[in-house]
Every structure is written in C-alpha cells, then in structure tokens.
Amino acid sequence: MTSPDRDQLTAYALGILPPEEEARVRAALEADPELRAGVDADREALAALAEVLPQEPLPDGAEERLMARLARERAATAAPGVSTPPPSPARRPNRTWLPLAALGLAAALALVFVLWPEGDPLRRYANTPGATVQRLEANGGDLGQLVRLPDGRAYVYLARPAEAGRVYQMWQIRGGVPVSLGVFEGQGFLLTGLTPGATVAVSVEPPGGSPQPTTTPILVRQL
CATH class of the missing domain: 2.60.40 (Immunoglobulin-like)
Incomplete structure (x- = not known):
C-alpha cells in the first residue's frame, strides 16, 4: 500500500477527501501507528488554531464555493492531462474546520509544516497562535x-x-x-x-x- 502524501493527510485531517480516497488513507493510518499519531497531531494543532480564529457566521453558499475552490486547487497541482474529480458532496468539511479550509489546501499544508515540523510536539505547541x-x-x-x-x-x-x-x-x-x-x-x-x-x-x-x-x-x- 502506497503511503499517503502530505496533501492527502492534510485533506484527511480537514475532512475533505472523497469517500474512496478517505478509506484508503484510513487503512494506511490503521496500518501505521506513527503515521496515525502524526495526523492526530495535525488535527490537534488545527483545532487549536480554529479556536483562536474569529467566529463569524457563514454566508449562504459558502460551503459550495469552498469545495469548488479546493477542487480547482487540487486540479492545478495534478499532473498535466490528469483529471481530478471534485470532492464528493457527501464529504464537505465539518464547520469546525471551515475557517481553516477556507485558507485553501496549500495554505493549510503550510500551517501543518509550521505546527507539526517532523512530528516535533514542542515546536508544534510553541507555534500555536x-x-x-x-x-x-x-x-x-x-x-x-x-x-x-x-x-x-x-x-x-x-x-x-x-x-x-x-x-x-x-x-x-x-x-x-x-x-x-x-x-x-x-x-x-x-x-x-x-x-x-x-x-x-x-x-x-x-x-x-x-x-x-x-x-x-x-x-x-x-x-
């Protein structure tokens, strides 16, 4: 089984993977406790960040626009000629993660690199806003x-x-x-x-x- 890359792990933590891809990532995490611990650390760091972000009501249609934007970003990073399907409507991000997901997948990845540098909990906690x-x-x-x-x-x-x-x-x-x-x-x-x-x-x-x-x-x- 191919190990998930950073993009997939972050999307999994945000809850925006299509069901089939989510199942593959979950299986990989169940087989690799160290990898699973890293994703748990991602979620904890992202949750801490979500807690300090302003809590504003979501405008109508925000979730649909967010999913479309994430689909465009994933397509832009895909190999030339490879079609990337949009995220499944059934796997919209939980509203807890929407302020984070709205940053875009690339920005979320950058946050994970800062908050979880090679699984170092000290630096991850120290870099919490x-x-x-x-x-x-x-x-x-x-x-x-x-x-x-x-x-x-x-x-x-x-x-x-x-x-x-x-x-x-x-x-x-x-x-x-x-x-x-x-x-x-x-x-x-x-x-x-x-x-x-x-x-x-x-x-x-x-x-x-x-x-x-x-x-x-x-x-x-x-x-």
Missing part, C-alpha cells in the same frame, strides 16, 4: 521549556531524556500531597484541566511510574 514559551531552570542549569497555550493547557518539555531504565512522572500538588498525573511520553507532558495557580512537579521514577514520588522532584512549578 497565542502560546507563550518560558524557560525551565534547576540549580542554575537549563531544564527545559514550558509552553502555555491560549486554551489553558500547558506543555512541559524536558531538555534531556530520563536515564536508562527510568521515566519522568508528572504530579499535581494538592494540599501538600502529590497526586500522579501520569508518566511522560518521551520528554514531554501535556497538562490539561488544571486551574490557574495549580502546582505541578516532576520526579524520576521506575518504568510505569509510582503511586508516590520515590525521588526528590527535579521540577516544582506553579502554573
């Missing part, structure tokens, strides 16, 4: 970065991976008691659902994590 990036330090050294997202989430990235046979674990300090939020996926952890002013900490633990910290936290931070 409205995000702020802060340096994390410990004992005078560089520990990593904290990205605050406009929707209240925060992404913690540690500059160095945990030592062999160990993992980083995230905690929320509630009333002086650490409550596990889970272990890191690699060197990053996305914090969600925490109120402003919440205190979090990171410790180094055995694989799978621990019910309570077994080492002194390497990071304690108030959000």
Whole structure:
C-alpha cells in the first residue's frame, strides 16, 4: 500500500477527501501507528488554531464555493492531462474546520509544516497562535521549556531524556500531597484541566511510574 502524501493527510485531517480516497488513507493510518499519531497531531494543532480564529457566521453558499475552490486547487497541482474529480458532496468539511479550509489546501499544508515540523510536539505547541514559551531552570542549569497555550493547557518539555531504565512522572500538588498525573511520553507532558495557580512537579521514577514520588522532584512549578 502506497503511503499517503502530505496533501492527502492534510485533506484527511480537514475532512475533505472523497469517500474512496478517505478509506484508503484510513487503512494506511490503521496500518501505521506513527503515521496515525502524526495526523492526530495535525488535527490537534488545527483545532487549536480554529479556536483562536474569529467566529463569524457563514454566508449562504459558502460551503459550495469552498469545495469548488479546493477542487480547482487540487486540479492545478495534478499532473498535466490528469483529471481530478471534485470532492464528493457527501464529504464537505465539518464547520469546525471551515475557517481553516477556507485558507485553501496549500495554505493549510503550510500551517501543518509550521505546527507539526517532523512530528516535533514542542515546536508544534510553541507555534500555536497565542502560546507563550518560558524557560525551565534547576540549580542554575537549563531544564527545559514550558509552553502555555491560549486554551489553558500547558506543555512541559524536558531538555534531556530520563536515564536508562527510568521515566519522568508528572504530579499535581494538592494540599501538600502529590497526586500522579501520569508518566511522560518521551520528554514531554501535556497538562490539561488544571486551574490557574495549580502546582505541578516532576520526579524520576521506575518504568510505569509510582503511586508516590520515590525521588526528590527535579521540577516544582506553579502554573
């Protein structure tokens, strides 16, 4: 099975592929977890962008004009002499994606390259519109970065991976008691659902994590 190209993956994330092509891309994603994770990252980044775009009512006929424009753009990039069928009417983009899709497929691709550079979550979150990036330090050294997202989430990235046979674990300090939020996926952890002013900490633990910290936290931070 031929792996989908960037154009197809972005169109899939936007929900504008014809049914047959969508089925082929879905099958490829089911067979390739890494590729599927990349598309999930695309959708998350596009959703974050949609949240900060102005919400305006769509004029009558906007969806039809959008689909016709996307069909023209796809045809313009097709090989000479190859006819590109218009997107199926049954697969119009969800209204959540319309502000993004209205940018045109080429512009959406450019956004994905910026927001998901080679699957790097740190750069993807840092490039989210409205995000702020802060340096994390410990004992005078560089520990990593904290990205605050406009929707209240925060992404913690540690500059160095945990030592062999160990993992980083995230905690929320509630009333002086650490409550596990889970272990890191690699060197990053996305914090969600925490109120402003919440205190979090990171410790180094055995694989799978621990019910309570077994080492002194390497990071304690108030959000």
